[in-house]
Amino acid sequence: MASVTNALSQNQIEPVRIPLLFIFLPRIDLIIGVALMITGLVLPSLMVLGLISVNLWLGLLSFGLIAIGGILFTVFIGEIR
Numbered sequence: 001m002a003s004v005t006n007a008l009s010q011n012q013i014e015p016v017r018i019p020l021l022f023i024f025l026p027r028i029d030l031i032i033g034v035a036l037m038i039t040g041l042v043l044p045s046l047m048v049l050g051l052i053s054v055n056l057w058l059g060l061l062s063f064g065l066i067a068i069g070g071i072l073f074t075v076f077i078g079e080i081r
Helices: 002-010 020-024 028-049 056-077
Strands: none
């Protein structure tokens, strides 16, 4: 019994080290989802400012980009399984 306790006390437990950059590094799928949402928000704002012409197809495209980007983002962060 003494040999078992002696062997256990010699083991050293080291903490798990995770690089700080690895924790805060966004994944490419999250970047794509957010980029689609931002693009979908920028198109109507450019139409309101008058930089691009107001068009039904651009409005539908921006709605689709926001919807697809939002769904991708929520799926990839794990809110929707």
